[in-house]
Amino acid sequence: MSETFDAIVIGAGPSGNACAYVLAKSGLNVLQIERGEYSGSKNVQGAILYADALERIIPDFREDAPLERHIVEQRMWILDDKAHVGGHYRSDAFNEEKPNRYTIIRAQFDKWFNRKVREAGALVVCETTVTELIKDGKGKVIGVRTDREDGEVYADVVVMADGVNALVGSRSGIKKEVAPETVALAVKEMHFLPQDVIESRFNIGEEEGVVIEVAGSVTVGMVGTAFLYTNKESIAIGIGCLVSDFTEAQVRPAFLLEKFKNHPSIKPLLAGSEVKEYAAHLIPEGGLPAVPQLFGDGWMIVGDAAQFVNAVHREGSNLAMTSGRLAAETIIDAKKAGKPMSASVLSAYKKALENSFVLKDLHKYRRLPKVLHHNKHFFTDYPRLLSSAAETMLRVDGEDKRSKEKKVTKSFRSTRSLGGLIGDMFNLARAFR
Amino acid sequence: MQEISIKVEEKLYQNRYMVDEGRPHIVVKPHTQPTDALASLVKICPAGCYSRTETGQVEIAPDGCLECGTCRIVCAATGDIEWNYPRGGYGILFKFG
Numbered sequence A: 001m002s003e004t005f006d007a008i009v010i011g012a013g014p015s016g017n018a019c020a021y022v023l024a025k026s027g028l029n030v031l032q033i034e035r036g037e038y039s040g041s042k043n044v045q046g047a048i049l050y051a052d053a054l055e056r057i058i059p060d061f062r063e064d065a066p067l068e069r070h071i072v073e074q075r076m077w078i079l080d081d082k083a084h085v086g087g088h089y090r091s092d093a094f095n096e097e098k099p100n101r102y103t104i105i106r107a108q109f110d111k112w113f114n115r116k117v118r119e120a121g122a123l124v125v126c127e128t129t130v131t132e133l134i135k136d137g138k139g140k141v142i143g144v145r146t147d148r149e150d151g152e153v154y155a156d157v158v159v160m161a162d163g164v165n166a167l168v169g170s171r172s173g174i175k176k177e178v179a180p181e182t183v184a185l186a187v188k189e190m191h192f193l194p195q196d197v198i199e200s201r202f203n204i205g206e207e208e209g210v211v212i213e214v215a216g217s218v219t220v221g222m223v224g225t226a227f228l229y230t231n232k233e234s235i236a237i238g239i240g241c242l243v244s245d246f247t248e249a250q251v252r253p254a255f256l257l258e259k260f261k262n263h264p265s266i267k268p269l270l271a272g273s274e275v276k277e278y279a280a281h282l283i284p285e286g287g288l289p290a291v292p293q294l295f296g297d298g299w300m301i302v303g304d305a306a307q308f309v310n311a312v313h314r315e316g317s318n319l320a321m322t323s324g325r326l327a328a329e330t331i332i333d334a335k336k337a338g339k340p341m342s343a344s345v346l347s348a349y350k351k352a353l354e355n356s357f358v359l360k361d362l363h364k365y366r367r368l369p370k371v372l373h374h375n376k377h378f379f380t381d382y383p384r385l386l387s388s389a390a391e392t393m394l395r396v397d398g399e400d401k402r403s404k405e406k407k408v409t410k411s412f413r414s415t416r417s418l419g420g421l422i423g424d425m426f427n428l429a430r431a432f433r
Numbered sequence B: 001m002q003e004i005s006i007k008v009e010e011k012l013y014q015n016r017y018m019v020d021e022g023r024p025h026i027v028v029k030p031h032t033q034p035t036d037a038l039a040s041l042v043k044i045c046p047a048g049c050y051s052r053t054e055t056g057q058v059e060i061a062p063d064g065c066l067e068c069g070t071c072r073i074v075c076a077a078t079g080d081i082e083w084n085y086p087r088g089g090y091g092i093l094f095k096f097g
């Protein structure tokens, strides 16, 4: 391979596929390199797909994309060891012609998306790992080195879509190594059940799906969350906590997953299922403070590699696709205008991100990672207090309601001082504002 | 905390791997006494790849590795391990992901 490409995209997850697709569609000469046997073979997600981000790239994706169920019900649960308290939202309005959220299975979805990339005209090379960037004498990135023999390829611009570990950037000295307190380690299992069992167990129709998002004592005091999503014939279940918390608490991730699966509110939902896969993956959770420099002479970073995840709303793939698309549009504009792929020209990518939900949302929640990191009792004391408050109020045992209320208030105040309670509320409110 | 018995190996049996025989992608550097970071991997590697030898060192058998990168990030500051992706095409092959 001695020709020079218009662009090289490293990685074939949602960010790389979006980027390569948009570039190839515009007629540019694109090379995409993926280390897995096929796009998706290394990738893990819950997985919820947010239609809007994909619709802006492939408007008619619903016609042939492998979608599992559209989501009609969201459950948000806070667990203590015995109970869950929470809120549910279910609406028939979600049964619309073009649903907004779907569950997907990433290995299948990525394969489909990558087929679209090939059909758009990009050259996709799998089973090839990029080891580092090639720079010219002035530090401009001009290509990549791979683990193939004679594996050097050149391009006007290189887009790093290599995911959360982002080794290409850190090993080429253009970004820092990921820090343990800015990533969560998640473990996940796929549980198979007959379609009709899932539908009756979750009280849903044929194409409908339910999502359960969970926080509380299941993370044994670590900053983290858990989830349970319904697919057509399987249930995806997983739990994740900050890597820095895992090292400190010395908890086995597989133990955490078993504990969650055995919770009395979860266990019956999985009963009789057959497990077919166990996976682990990191999730960027450092938020805005962890976002690296996003562009330079001849290079850009998109998706998880740029830490583009909104952990509060469990959004990642949509930020990945959107950043991939915006990077591609920046390249296309520069090409059309006959401009070089210099840092100043590529800075338009960052502006586009700032005008999109990607950086706006990360900015909104910029304080949250720190607040949660320094307030572990959000994950320990409050779930227990909420659960015992609910139990106290619901149990009918001859005690009058006023006394019960007093008991609840006292339990909160004896666990956290009044100042602590107010401070917590203030910190949380500020972090969410 | 209730007792839950877990065998990570049993979980890994469900997975598909393409093992690159004789070319481990993760290597623990020789040491007499493991650092705290290295020692922590025995518990926190989600695939249970790390273990203690009888003489107290930490060793790795990376065949079941899920390529999450946790050990690499935990030991980045101490430099206890050398971590690379498996050669293109090798390693974990997620059927679902």
Ligand SMILES: Cc1cc2nc3c(=O)[nH]c(=O)nc-3n(C[C@H](O)[C@H](O)[C@H](O)COP(=O)(O)OP(=O)(O)OC[C@H]3O[C@@H](n4cnc5c(N)ncnc54)[C@H](O)[C@@H]3O)c2cc1C
Residues within 6 Å of the ligand: A010, A011, A012, A013, A014, A015, A016, A017, A033, A034, A035, A036, A039, A040, A042, A043, A044, A045, A046, A047, A048, A049, A050, A128, A129, A130, A131, A161, A162, A163, A164, A167, A168, A186, A187, A188, A238, A240, A281, A282, A283, A302, A303, A304, A305, A308, A309, A314, A315, A316, A317, A318, A320
């Ligand atoms: C358990 C879990 C649950 C999640 N749930 C959700 C959810 O419900 N909804 C949501 O929107 N997001 C969710 N996310 C986040 C979402 O999965 C990511 O944000 C998204 O996958 C990022 O896409 P990406 O393309 O940037 O990275 P990835 O999907 O990680 O893709 C990177 C690609 O690059 C390849 N690669 C890496 N290095 C190299 C190299 N050196 N050479 C060649 N190829 C390379 C990899 O093999 C991979 O294919 C979840 C994540 C996890 C782990």
Ligand code: SF4
Residues within 6 Å of the ligand: A280, B026, B044, B045, B046, B047, B048, B049, B062, B064, B065, B066, B067, B068, B069, B070, B071, B072
């Ligand atoms: S990359 Fe993840 S699964 Fe593999 S050895 Fe390291 S911690 Fe274990």
